[in-house]
Amino acid sequence: MKRSILLPFLLSVTVVIAQKPSIDKDAVVDAIVTEATQNSQLEVLGHELLDGIGPRLVGTPEMKQAGDWAIEKYKSWGIAAHSEKWGEWRGWQRGPAHFEMTYPRVKSLEGMQLAWSPGTNGKTVSTEVIILPAAANGAEFEKWLSTVKGKFVMISLLQPTGRPDKNWEEFGIKESVAKMNKDRDSLFTEWTERISKTGYTSRTLPVALENAGALGVITNNWSKAVGADKIFGAYTKQVPTIDLSLEDYGLVYRLAQSGKKPKMNMTVESKMLPPAPTFNIIAEIKGVEKPDEYVILSAHFDSWDGATGATDNGTGTLTMMEAARILKKVYPNPKRTILVGHWGSEEQGLNGSRAFVEDHPEIVANIQAVFNQDNGTGRVTSLQGMGFLHSYNYLSRWLSKVPQDVRKYVETSFPGQPGTGGSDFASFVMAGAPAFSLSSLSWDYGTITWHTNRDTYDKIVFDDLRNNAILTTAVMAYAASEDPEKASREQVVLPVDPSTGKPREWPKPVAPTRRGDVRKRYKFQVAGFKFYRITIHYWN
Structure with a gap:
């Protein structure tokens, strides 16, 4: 039986990780840093994905092309990867469009x-x-x-x-x-x-x-x-x-x-296509001691297509791919299995990660940690415990492995509260798995690039991405994989709901939409910004 502990005064305590360098040198961490700084593939990956393929709107041929590209890239690094279908979406392909005012x-x-x-x-x-x-x-x-x-x-x-x-x-x-x-x-x-x-x-x-x-x-x-x-x-x-x-x-x-x-000319070329498969791309570095326990690197793969989806979520995708490449090279035999989840149709309601959670209860039950990145090009500056009571113990332990010049930017908050939306970490949190959002420095993400026609390669700050590839992804995943203890899932008791006089319940998992057609928007709020996501109606 799961035991929860009521914290009567504070649900969140801000902690800044000590800035003292680690006394014990770790050869794997040193190798991660060397590979990330001296042989970075981020620019090349970004050019191939964002310039060469472009946006990855669910239901489009470009989304399929990008998935095939990612699988081949992983295979070239010796990492097993596959496409996992979980539904279908309305098929469509953007074409050229021209607009002119002709009068007055x-x-x-x-x-x-x-x-x-x-x-x-x-x-x-x-x-x-x-x-x-x-x-x-x-x-x-x-x-x-x-x-x-x-x-x-x-x-x-x-x-x-x-x-x-x-x-x-x-x-x-x-x-x-x-x-x-x-x-x-x-x-x-x-x-x-x-x-x-x-x-x-x-x-x-x-x-x-x-x-x-x-x-x-x-x-x-x-x-x-x-x-x-x-x-x-x-x-x-x-x-x-x-x-x-x-x-x-x-x-x-x-x-x-x-x-x-006034009069206008309008020429719009686009193709309505048959329903297209929706899928996640899953890459795997198999664990050697505890292969049935999992560390998951998480980023959604799809984007809106006003531009190329460079910072939403090309940057998260590149960070996770680069981290996996580095880990395979310098840490090829992890203790626990390391998965990389590139989720589809996040923009329409976290559908890819929700489908994965629903389809793989055996994995969800044995997750050590999920590290998700999905809010722009900036270096990671915030990590909170998502309502897991003992998250301070293990997140701090893993973060202490990160070099001081990288972790110095990161402020942590424990135990925090469970996330219910915003990005794919919430799909796992709602299922009770320790999943964490790696929140980034803004770079005016909410106005300049978030779902805009200006979300392009030139907006990426690659120095910050290299920072994140070292932090998240590689060192945190390595530390979580090697930890002799399994991360605790014990949850805090949530604040009292005024309407019932009882503590709020832990949020329940939400089913994915597996056959979708975009219809309307709903509003939610993250970090002070009012954002709009998409909800759907079903096909008949």
């Missing part, structure tokens, strides 16, 4: 079709652009819907500024900054009400427009960084949904608003 003047426009957007069937569609009206109620909006036939419709807020907040804070006078913030909040509220009064939601509105005969839906999802937009998925099934850049969206919107009746 000619201008090429910067834009991108959203994921899973229909194309224009090989044609260039040219028509007037109109704005979603401020209807008083649903009946008035339904009357307006009859006017959208044969037109493009803009359905996003016109941003009052294209400058990021840091720019305003550095150069704006206090009164200007306050006015801008007030105006922006007011415009956001007004636009939210505008959509609400249509009687539709942000998910159902595009479908209503295409059903009424609109030839395309135009959006802007600015990330608050110059030139960066969030690129998610389309809800339309017959006509294109596109994102125009902040600057060009504003231009066309203002012309329409002032009665100039």
